[in-house]
Every structure is written in C-alpha cells, then in structure tokens.
Amino acid sequence: MAEHPVTAGRLERIVTEIAEEMAAQTNRGKVADYIPPLARVDPAHFALAVVLPDGTTISAGDCTMRFSIQSVSKVFTLALALGKMGEQMWSRVGREPSGDPFNSIVQLEYERGLPRNPFINAGAIAVTDSILSSYMPKEALGEILQFVRFVAGDEDIAIDPAVARSEQETGFRNIALANFMREFGTIDGPVEQTLGVYFHHCAIAMTARQLAMAGRFLAYDGCLYPGGPRVIAARMARQINTLMLTCGHYDRSGEFAFSVGLPGKSGVGGGILAVAPGQAAIGCWSPGLNRSGNSELGSRALERLAERTGWSVFAPR
Numbered sequence: 388m389a390e391h392p393v394t395a396g397r398l399e400r401i402v403t404e405i406a407e408e409m410a411a412q413t414n415r416g417k418v419a420d421y422i423p424p425l426a427r428v429d430p431a432h433f434a435l436a437v438v439l440p441d442g443t444t445i446s447a448g449d450c451t452m453r454f455s456i457q458s459v460s461k462v463f464t465l466a467l468a469l470g471k472m473g474e475q476m477w478s479r480v481g482r483e484p485s486g487d488p489f490n491s492i493v494q495l496e497y498e499r500g501l502p503r504n505p506f507i508n509a510g511a512i513a514v515t516d517s518i519l520s521s522y523m524p525k526e527a528l529g530e531i532l533q534f535v536r537f538v539a540g541d542e543d544i545a546i547d548p549a550v551a552r553s554e555q556e557t558g559f560r561n562i563a564l565a566n567f568m569r570e571f572g573t574i575d576g577p578v579e580q581t582l583g584v585y586f587h588h589c590a591i592a593m594t595a596r597q598l599a600m601a602g603r604f605l606a607y608d609g610c611l612y613p614g615g616p617r618v619i620a621a622r623m624a625r626q627i628n629t630l631m632l633t634c635g636h637y638d639r640s641g642e643f644a645f646s647v648g649l650p651g652k653s654g655v656g657g658g659i660l661a662v663a664p665g666q667a668a669i670g671c672w673s674p675g676l677n678r679s680g681n682s683e684l685g686s687r688a689l690e691r692l693a694e695r696t697g698w699s700v701f702a703p704r
C-alpha cells in the first residue's frame with residue numbers, strides 16, 4: 388500500500404528506482420522509423436520527471452535531453468483551440484475513443500468526415516485547422532509555440548526544423564486524412580496550410596522536465612500552478628484530462644487507463660505526458676514504442692510510478 392501523501396524524499400527514491408529498473412529492461416520496443424531524425428534516436432534513453440505542486444522537480448535519467456514531442460503536442464493545440472473557440476470546437480471533432488491506430492482513415496468515411504477524437508491524427512488536424520480560422524499559418528504556429536513556452540514557464544523550447552521537413556516529405560497519410568476531411572467540410576482552410584502547421588507543431592522538441600512543467604496546468608484545474616494564473620477554464624482542463632484518459636494512447640488507451648489510472652498522452656517520439664490531478668505533472672521519455680506507437684518503457688514506468696505513489700484519478704484523496 389502506498390504512503391499518503393508521498394513526500395518529496397520518498398518520491399525521489401521511487402523515481403530513481405524506476406529509472407534504474409528501466410535501464411535494466413531488455414524489451415525496449417521499437418524506435419519510430421518513418422522519418423530519419425526519429426529513426427536515429429538511441430533506444431537506450433530513458434527519462435522521468437515529476438513536478439510537485441510547489442514546483443519541486445524530481446527527475447532521473449536523460450531529463451535534459453530534448454526529444455520530438457509529436458502527438459503530445461495535440462494536448463496543447465486542443466487547449467489553445469478550446470480556449471479560443473469554446474464548445475464550438477466539438478462540432479468538428481468527437482470525444483469517443485477510436486479503437487483504431489492513430490493514423491487510421493477507415494472511420495472517417497462511414498462517420499462522414501467527423502474524427503472520433505482530437506488525439507488521433509485526423510482529429511488533431513481538424514483542431515489545428517480550427518486554430519487557423521483565427522490566425523494566418525505563421526501566426527498560428529507562433530501562438531502554439533508561445534502557448535507551450537508559457538505553460539512550461541520556459542522560453543527555451545523550439546521546433547526541430549529537420550523533423551518538420553521530414554514530416555512534410557513523408558506525410559502522405561496525413562495529407563489523405565486532411566483532404567478527406569476537407570471534402571466533408573470538417574476542415575475549411577487550405578489543406579497545405581493546415582498540414583504545414585500540424586507537421587510543425589508535432590516537431591516541437593522538449594525535455595522530459597519541460598514536458599512535465601508544461602502539463603502542470605492540467606494538474607491544477609486549468610491554473611498554471613496551485614493558486615497561479617488561469618490558463619484555461621477548469622471545465623476545459625477536466626475535459627482534456629478525460630480525453631487523455633480515454634483516448635490518449637490510441638488503440639491502447641483502455642490498457643493505459645487500466646494499468647496507470649491517470650490521464651496520459653503519448654507521441655511517437657517516445658514521450659508521454661501524464662497528470663495526477665492536484666498532485667503532480669509527469670513527463671516521461673523513452674523512444675522505443677509498442678505496436679500502438681506508445682513508449683514501451685514509458686508506459687511501464689508510469690504504471691510503476693502510479694502503483695508506488697498511489698496516484699490514480701480513481702483513488703480517494
């Protein structure tokens with residue numbers, strides 16, 4: 388049985404222990420190889436960073452190394468879009484787990500171009516397109532980056548241009564998804580512009596520590612930190628957490644919710660952002676992926692962290 392509350396000292400031991408255990412794992416999954424800059428990343432990396440309510444950060448492993456956040460960026464674009472457009476957002480994208488791979492196109496046809504949720508590629512492209520109804524593409528990208536820097540409290544976060552270029556050169560399936568949705572009217576801007584912004588926000592690079600910091604507003608009901616400035620309405624922060632829990636890991640979302648019990652969002656760069664509401668924001672990175680495109684060790688590490696801290700959205704506090 389985990390101790391309550393978890394002290395910083397005990398958490399330090401837990402995080403160090405988990406990093407040591409992960410270093411010894413032999414089944415590390417498979418690094419994404421659809422673009423060269425991701426294929427080159429060494430699967431030996433592992434990082435775990437936990438930020439507590441008072442801002443104390445506890446970390447272990449390669450916490451100062453940057454990685455491509457990829458689909459984790461969909462959390463930030465959703466927060467930005469919800470903040471700008473409110474409930475109107477939901478006319479373009481659903482809130483139902485897809486049970487399909489992140490880049491699947493099949494449901495789009497029989498569900499008349501309405502993506503199941505904002506975290507599969509189709510849904511995230513629709514969210515990005517909605518941001519473009521208020522901004523020109525360059526401005527939209529600037530807004531997204533500025534939002535991420537603001538919530539992370541860190542100006543030293545940027546887009547990796549080599550990743551963005553590779554995404555653009557190989558993104559045929561995303562191009563198909565966008566064109567399909569354009570035909571149904573789910574997206575209304577020029578497809579190339581929407582995709583340009585999408586590919587670039589997927590190419591944001593961050594460290595596990597920066598990612599944990601950037602997720603804090605979700606742990607504190609939409610405030611930057613406890614008692615801090617409001618980023619988004621509490622209701623919206625709760626909606627995003629709910630979607631992370633139900634849809635954050637694609638066709639393995641049920642499994643992640645079952646074994647970790649916390650909202651989480653993964654990306655094919657091997658990053659996972661997880662949120663223990665009221666208690667902590669967590670950034671985890673290990674580039675080897677499971678078959679659904681989620682970090683293999685990241686998922687395992689978060690399961691152990693939740694178990695040893697007792698953190699769960701289903702536990703009494």
Ligand SMILES: NC(=O)CC[C@H](N)C(=O)O
Binds near residue numbers: 655
């Ligand atoms: N799951 C992911 O991280 C996918 C993001 C990737 N950029 C894509 O669009 O395919």
